Amino acid sequence: MLFETIDTGSINAEDTPWIPYAPYSDEVLIKYFKIDPVRGETVSLMKVPPGAKLATHHHTGTVIVYTVQGSWKYIEHDWVSRAGGVVYETASTLHTPIVVSEDETVIVFNVVVGELLYLDDQGKVIATENWRTSMNRYLEHCRKSGIVPRDLSSFSQ
Numbered sequence: 001m002l003f004e005t006i007d008t009g010s011i012n013a014e015d016t017p018w019i020p021y022a023p024y025s026d027e028v029l030i031k032y033f034k035i036d037p038v039r040g041e042t043v044s045l046m047k048v049p050p051g052a053k054l055a056t057h058h059h060t061g062t063v064i065v066y067t068v069q070g071s072w073k074y075i076e077h078d079w080v081s082r083a084g085g086v087v088y089e090t091a092s093t094l095h096t097p098i099v100v101s102e103d104e105t106v107i108v109f110n111v112v113v114g115e116l117l118y119l120d121d122q123g124k125v126i127a128t129e130n131w132r133t134s135m136n137r138y139l140e141h142c143r144k145s146g147i148v149p150r151d152l153s154s155f156s157q
Contacts (some may be wrong), residue, residue: 011033015150016031016150018140022137028052040113042131042133054086059093060092062114070099075098
C-alpha cells in the first residue's frame, strides 16, 4: 500500500537547481524542494536581487514565508520582514512585494498552498502560478540544462 512507502525524506539545497522565475522575472530565481499536486503546495527558496520587482498577486491559499537573508515587505503593510522573520499570509489576500534591502539580495523560504494570481495595474488576472506551473518550470529547466530531474512530487526521496 502507498502509506507503507511514505517515510521521512530529505533534500539538500545542492540537490535542486536555481531556476529563473520566468516569465515573471529572469533575475528572480527559485529553487524547488517539493511540488505537491495532492495538496496544491510548493516548498521553495526564492532569491530576489536588490531592485528586482515582483508583481501584485492574490493568494487563494495560505503562505508561510521565512526570511533567510535581507529584508522585504508588502506595500500594503507597515511591517518589514528581516532575516529570521516569519510571515504568515491568510488565504484570499492581495500583496505587492518590494525589496527593502538596497544592497543585499533577499532570500526567502516559502510554503505556498493554492494559486497565486498575478494582476495588472487594473487588478485583472494576467497569470496563474500553482503546483503545475511550478512543476512545468522545473522540468523544462532540467530538460534544457541536461539535468536529470528529481521526483519533487514524491513523499519520500
